[in-house]
Amino acid sequence: MTNLSRRSFLKTSTAAATLTIALSNTPHLIAQATQGGHVTPCLRVDESGNITVCVPIPDMGQGMITTAAQMIAEELSVNLDDVNVELMPFIGHTNDQGRAEFGRFYQGAGGSGSTARIWYEMRRTAAYAKTLLLETAARQWRVPRASLEARNGEIIETYGTRKASYAAFVSDANGKAHEIFTNGVETKPVSKFRVIGKDQRNVEARKIVTGDPIFGLDADVPDMLHAVIKRCPYLNGTMVSYDDTAAKAVPGVRGTMAISRSSSDGAQRTIAAGVAVIADSLWQAKKAAELLDIQWDGSISVDDSSTTIHSKCIAQTKDGSSVRTAVQTGDIDAAFEQATNTIDVTYDHPTWAHTCLEPHSCIAHVDNDKVEIWVSHQFMDSAINAAAGALNISADNVKANFYRMGTGFGRKAEGDFVIEACIIAKEFDAPIKVTWSREDEMEQDYPNHMGAYRVRAATDEQGKLSAWHIRTALDTGNSTIARLFPSDNAPNVLAEGARIPNNISRGAWRGPSHNTGAWVIQSALSEAAYSAGLDPLDFMTALYNDAGTLKSPTWPYHDVDYRRHSILLRKAAKEAGYGKEMPDGWGQGIAVHHTFVSACAHVVDLEMIGDNDYRVHKVTSAIDCGLAVNPLGIRAQVESGIMDGLCAAKYGKLVFEAGVPITNNFDTYQKMRIDEAPPIVNIHIMDFGDTEPRGTGEVSLPPIIPALTNAIFAASGKRIRSLPISENL
Amino acid sequence: MAISFTINGARRSFNGDEEMPLLWHLREEAGLKGTKFGCGIGQCGACTVHLDGDAVRSCSVPMSSLDGASITTIEGLAEGDDLHPVQEAWIEEDVPQCGYCQAGQIMATVAFLKDTPNPTDDDINNGITNLCRCGTYYRIRKAIKRAAENMQTA
Numbered sequence: 001m002t003n004l005s006r007r008s009f010l011k012t013s014t015a016a017a018t019l020t021i022a023l024s025n026t027p028h029l030i031a032q033a034t035q036g037g038h039v040t041p042c043l044r045v046d047e048s049g050n051i052t053v054c055v056p057i058p059d060m061g062q063g064m065i066t067t068a069a070q071m072i073a074e075e076l077s078v079n080l081d082d083v084n085v086e087l088m089p090f091i092g093h094t095n096d097q098g099r100a101e102f103g104r105f106y107q108g109a110g111g112s113g114s115t116a117r118i119w120y121e122m123r124r125t126a127a128y129a130k131t132l133l134l135e136t137a138a139r140q141w142r143v144p145r146a147s148l149e150a151r152n153g154e155i156i157e158t159y160g161t162r163k164a165s166y167a168a169f170v171s172d173a174n175g176k177a178h179e180i181f182t183n184g185v186e187t188k189p190v191s192k193f194r195v196i197g198k199d200q201r202n203v204e205a206r207k208i209v210t211g212d213p214i215f216g217l218d219a220d221v222p223d224m225l226h227a228v229i230k231r232c233p234y235l236n237g238t239m240v241s242y243d244d245t246a247a248k249a250v251p252g253v254r255g256t257m258a259i260s261r262s263s264s265d266g267a268q269r270t271i272a273a274g275v276a277v278i279a280d281s282l283w284q285a286k287k288a289a290e291l292l293d294i295q296w297d298g299s300i301s302v303d304d305s306s307t308t309i310h311s312k313c314i315a316q317t318k319d320g321s322s323v324r325t326a327v328q329t330g331d332i333d334a335a336f337e338q339a340t341n342t343i344d345v346t347y348d349h350p351t352w353a354h355t356c357l358e359p360h361s362c363i364a365h366v367d368n369d370k371v372e373i374w375v376s377h378q379f380m381d382s383a384i385n386a387a388a389g390a391l392n393i394s395a396d397n398v399k400a401n402f403y404r405m406g407t408g409f410g411r412k413a414e415g416d417f418v419i420e421a422c423i424i425a426k427e428f429d430a431p432i433k434v435t436w437s438r439e440d441e442m443e444q445d446y447p448n449h450m451g452a453y454r455v456r457a458a459t460d461e462q463g464k465l466s467a468w469h470i471r472t473a474l475d476t477g478n479s480t481i482a483r484l485f486p487s488d489n490a491p492n493v494l495a496e497g498a499r500i501p502n503n504i505s506r507g508a509w510r511g512p513s514h515n516t517g518a519w520v521i522q523s524a525l526s527e528a529a530y531s532a533g534l535d536p537l538d539f540m541t542a543l544y545n546d547a548g549t550l551k552s553p554t555w556p557y558h559d560v561d562y563r564r565h566s567i568l569l570r571k572a573a574k575e576a577g578y579g580k581e582m583p584d585g586w587g588q589g590i591a592v593h594h595t596f597v598s599a600c601a602h603v604v605d606l607e608m609i610g611d612n613d614y615r616v617h618k619v620t621s622a623i624d625c626g627l628a629v630n631p632l633g634i635r636a637q638v639e640s641g642i643m644d645g646l647c648a649a650k651y652g653k654l655v656f657e658a659g660v661p662i663t664n665n666f667d668t669y670q671k672m673r674i675d676e677a678p679p680i681v682n683i684h685i686m687d688f689g690d691t692e693p694r695g696t697g698e699v700s701l702p703p704i705i706p707a708l709t710n711a712i713f714a715a716s717g718k719r720i721r722s723l724p725i726s727e728n729l
Numbered sequence: 730m731a732i733s734f735t736i737n738g739a740r741r742s743f744n745g746d747e748e749m750p751l752l753w754h755l756r757e758e759a760g761l762k763g764t765k766f767g768c769g770i771g772q773c774g775a776c777t778v779h780l781d782g783d784a785v786r787s788c789s790v791p792m793s794s795l796d797g798a799s800i801t802t803i804e805g806l807a808e809g810d811d812l813h814p815v816q817e818a819w820i821e822e823d824v825p826q827c828g829y830c831q832a833g834q835i836m837a838t839v840a841f842l843k844d845t846p847n848p849t850d851d852d853i854n855n856g857i858t859n860l861c862r863c864g865t866y867y868r869i870r871k872a873i874k875r876a877a878e879n880m881q882t883a
């Protein structure tokens with residue numbers, strides 16, 4: 001092992017070499033510090049009068065930057081075609097423990113709740129900004145406030161001739177009012193909306209189609225060095241020793257640095273063990289990293305192979321030796337004894353990788369007890385706290401610049417890529433950019449859960465569900481799936497779950513738990529319907545009509561009115577012509593599911609291609625997501641969830657062999673392309689008269705998988721009970 | 730011997746490691762960040778650029794092969810403020826979600842439409858193989874058709 005006294009070596013070597021970085025066009029930062037020209041945090045006007053609308057929540061493709069901009073434009077009376085839109089910096093605060101907390105604006109992307117979480121504050125704050133501008137104009141022009149109106153970024157004298165851009169009033173209005181309003185400011189009633197509820201295209205589309213450097217991976221800062229980390233391939237493994245002689249001989253290399261795994265006890269991984277190579281250019285760092293000779297210790301996870309974990313899950317669904325009860329109501333044994341029809345079926349699925357198309361990266365510049373970071377991240381507070389924690393400093397001393405994400409899916413909510421950049425940057429006098437490869441992104445993923453499920457369902461002589469027994473065996477400890485409908489509802493229920501421990505560190509994957517839970521439950525309900533001699537649509541609409549309302553504990557999560565599920569099912573069925581005559585080898589499948597905030601139903605029309613493949617020709621969807629702020633964006637998210645679900649169900653399979661993830665790029669981890677994407681997607685956004693939006697980003701994914709497998713059953717008579725479909729049809 | 734070529738019409742020469750793929754030169758040396766890294770092994774198409782008019786995956790094109798080449802990236806597609814019809818169609822159909830794959834999708838489509846100006850669904854299925862992790866395929870298909878139509882009437 002040639003690990004020199006780290007700090008002294010690195011600092012010396014940095015000082016000795018000259019900087020020869022070819023700096024690219026440094027991109028302008030999306031989020032500038034809140035400063036001059038601001039009227040409330042949501043409006044900034046520069047000296048030449050250009051208006052910028054500032055939104056609080058990062059965008060990863062879910063369209064928040066556009067949706068939030070619509071809320072501001074509505075109340076501030078600006079035309080989104082005429083203004084810039086950018087991401088606000090973090091405007092929360094530091095708590096007593098020195099950690100960042102959201103202020104009045106939620107500044108994270110997760111749980112499909114962002115739109116709902118800023119719905120009131122965002123509009124009130126924009127409305128307040130407009131009030132300030134109107135009042136300032138009235139004062140300057142010495143006219144009554146009521147004689148003025150705000151329109152398209154200008155203050156106009158309603159019956160006069162005067163008009164001027166907002167810019168004319170900003171310096172007077174500025175400073176008074178850097179406030180966010182939770183109450184006391186009047187916003188427009190739904191009936192007066194002109195921007196909210198209308199289709200709005202992605203406000204960053206032009207930047208995207210012209211290749212503007214707006215993503216985290218595009219960020220460069222002057223004088224930065226590049227780090228590439230060789231991370232331990234074994235789950236929770238450690239580094240024994242390394243030889244960096246060859247790596248250091250590569251021109252441009254400034255040093256190497258060992259990084260220890262944490263947590264060190266084999267619990268959920270915070271960062272992986274690894275060796276970083278720091279060089280002038282990314283290419284040099286990458287080449288040199290390949291030359292590192294590293295001895296790993298992977299003994300902790302040698303027993304963690306996908307096949308082994310899978311067998312353990314299946315065994316647990318059979319004997320239930322380590323299950324814990326999550327829900328128990330009525331008398332399940334009696335109900336099964338009295339049942340007219342029953343099913344007893346087992347489902348299983350592998351784990352899925354996130355495959356964020358933009359691999360992770362972070363730049364960190366440490367200056368004594370302060371750090372500045374440049375990163376694309378789902379949660380501003382978590383990113384800041386990851387940096388603060390890594391350096392043991394207060395969040396007050398972290399300056400964070402946030403960028404657009406090239407997808408997130410839950411993976412960009414983690415802290416590892418920020419922490420690594422900070423601990424390396426601490427040892428250098430220059431900003432350090434850590435860039436992940438695709439292999440890094442997949443090997444060091446926090447993937448979806450893997451599991452098996454046994455479902456027993458009973459129906460009575462009327463064909464109604466009379467008992468529900470679900471036993472989950474997952475490699476997470478959580479009981480969400482066991483508790484999902486109809487466990488909250490059926491007359492006799494036993495819901496139980498076992499945890500299958502292993503060294504995989506799991507994380508949130510779009511629609512956590514729901515993403516596979518919906519498949520298991522909606523498939524089993526469909527099987528129960530057939531066993532009772534009923535069509536799944538009739539069985540399910542009756543089931544949901546009888547189900548009443550599920551109380552939701554916390555805003556922005558609303559009570560779930562299950563009658564709406566029936567309406568969604570009927571709408572999707574009607575629009576799809578569900579039940580119509582189809583040629584041989586064609587079939588339709590239907591499913592519905594509520595994910596966190598909102599519910600969605602799909603009908604899949606597909607055609608079998610031989611015995612082992614199929615093409616989805618059409619998807620028809622009905623979504624209930626409350627008040628629709630941006631119908632065009634909602635449809636984009638529904639389309640996205642459909643593709644993501646179809647793809648994960650058919651191909652998703654992250655494989656581990658003796659503790660090593662071996663499917664680490666798109667050659668071994670297959671993804672759907674345009675040729676397998678349904679050419680017709682008809683989406684119906686339901687209007688139940690809600691006056692609040694609910695959320696969309698994850699909602700359409702969970703029900704598409706059972707709609708697909710139900711359609712495969714209708715077309716071929718084959719019931720898919722194991723994923724991925726490509727290996728089980 | 731320096732390797733010389735043009736990027737978006739500007740002459741450049743290169744003296745470094747000839748094994749380095751073009752993608753690294755574009756992003757790290759030429760300051761052109763519009764071309765994206767997605768896989769590094771020619772599978773995803775995020776890095777698609779034009780090499781002498783043909784679509785190539787720049788992560789798999791070594792610098793050694795570029796002497797005399799003419800390269801166009803997403804930054805060189807528009808004529809000043811006038812977007813290419815494919816870029817226009819992408820905006821009109823509201824294709825981009827996260828947007829990360831879209832430079833590659835657009836570059837692939839521009840080259841594809843040169844050979845197949847009036848594509849059928851099957852042509853699109855066979856001719857466009859770029860990965861979109863956001864699943865914008867439904868809108869990409871519509872945008873390709875719209876662009877094709879606009880280019881024929883132009």
Ligand code: FES
Nearest residue numbers: 767768769774788
């Ligand atoms: S980065 Fe070149 S094809 Fe994926």
Ligand code: FES
Nearest residue numbers: 828830861862863
């Ligand atoms: S738009 Fe996000 S990967 Fe294609």
